[in-house]
Amino acid sequence: MELKEIIKKSNLEIPRERILFNEPMKKYTTFKIGGPAECLIKIESVEELKKVLKLANENNINITVIGNGSNVLVLDEGIKGITLIIKIEGYNFYSLDNKKIIISVGAGEKIPKMGKIFLNNSLTGFEEISGIPGSFGGAVRMNAGANGKEMKDIVKSVKCVDYLGNEKVFSNSEMKFEYRRSILKYEKYIVTEVEMELEKGDKEQILAKMEKYSNSRKEKQPLEYPSAGSTFKRGEDFLTAKLIEEAGLKGLSVGKAEVSTKHSGFIINKGNAKAKDVLELVEKVKKEIYKKFDKKIELEIEVIGK
Numbered sequence: 001m002e003l004k005e006i007i008k009k010s011n012l013e014i015p016r017e018r019i020l021f022n023e024p025m026k027k028y029t030t031f032k033i034g035g036p037a038e039c040l041i042k043i044e045s046v047e048e049l050k051k052v053l054k055l056a057n058e059n060n061i062n063i064t065v066i067g068n069g070s071n072v073l074v075l076d077e078g079i080k081g082i083t084l085i086i087k088i089e090g091y092n093f094y095s096l097d098n099k100k101i102i103i104s105v106g107a108g109e110k111i112p113k114m115g116k117i118f119l120n121n122s123l124t125g126f127e128e129i130s131g132i133p134g135s136f137g138g139a140v141r142m143n144a145g146a147n148g149k150e151m152k153d154i155v156k157s158v159k160c161v162d163y164l165g166n167e168k169v170f171s172n173s174e175m176k177f178e179y180r181r182s183i184l185k186y187e188k189y190i191v192t193e194v195e196m197e198l199e200k201g202d203k204e205q206i207l208a209k210m211e212k213y214s215n216s217r218k219e220k221q222p223l224e225y226p227s228a229g230s231t232f233k234r235g236e237d238f239l240t241a242k243l244i245e246e247a248g249l250k251g252l253s254v255g256k257a258e259v260s261t262k263h264s265g266f267i268i269n270k271g272n273a274k275a276k277d278v279l280e281l282v283e284k285v286k287k288e289i290y291k292k293f294d295k296k297i298e299l300e301i302e303v304i305g306k
Contacts, residue, residue: 125153127213140158244259
């Protein structure tokens with residue numbers, strides 16, 4: 001039986017407008033690149049997630065999970081099976097004392113939105129991260145960070161569901177956070193909720209810090225073009241963007257994919273670029289950096305698809 005028939009005959013109890021077939025993934029990624037998802041389902045609760053996972057297991061259907069699509073490159077051929085966009089939202093504040101506050105946030109909540117909510121509640125500790133254009137689920141999975149702070153510095157625990165539908169809570173130490181990765185890069189769990197600890201602070205000081213980081217981001221990063229954020233990881237003993245610039249690779253392009261002239265750590269989509277263009281450009285950059293500096297560089301973005 002074809003996937004479409006399996007889905008239609010199932011009892012998922014998910015509104016049909018949140019189940020889409022042959023859906024272009026470029027609509028759901030910040031890179032604005034990607035072929036069609038065979039089936040795309042927008043998940044708004046843990047119960048919905050468990051039902052889809054049960055259906056997938058019973059029918060041997062491949063599952064792909066994305067959050068806000070801000071750190072991924074979807075291949076031109078698209079994605080087979082079921083692609084889940086986690087849109088589990090909502091948040092709660094719990095006071096530990098007069099200073100410390102625990103916040104639980106749905107995995108689908110967007111980081112910039114929550115940054116504004118934290119500001120309005122005079123909560124400090126999130127300013128550095130508040131401009132990252134992703135969801136909390138994806139940010140935790142890859143231990144996203146900016147301006148010297150990472151998710152590991154504020155996360156207390158992470159609620160997940162494994163691919164069999166079992167719930168599990170990871171403590172901060174159990175998450176095994178490293179630079180741009182966590183245990184979730186190696187083990188198959190889907191984030192549903194993130195618990196963090198912040199502190200009460202001065203609203204004006206929090207706003208000043210957020211504006212400083214926001215202005216720096218606008219000044220240094222090519223926000224005027226679609227991208228997946230920083231394309232390459234920094235090296236253990238070198239800054240990748242600096243090597244790319246020193247190698248004279250700014251402006252290097254394949255098709256409509258280009259190494260940004262504003263920030264050499266970004267590959268941008270200058271207009272209907274294809275995933276194959278990005279990947280070919282990535283390989284050219286990798287080879288040139290290795291040839292000139294004897295350094296191997298790694299992708300920070302995740303490539304997904306067939």
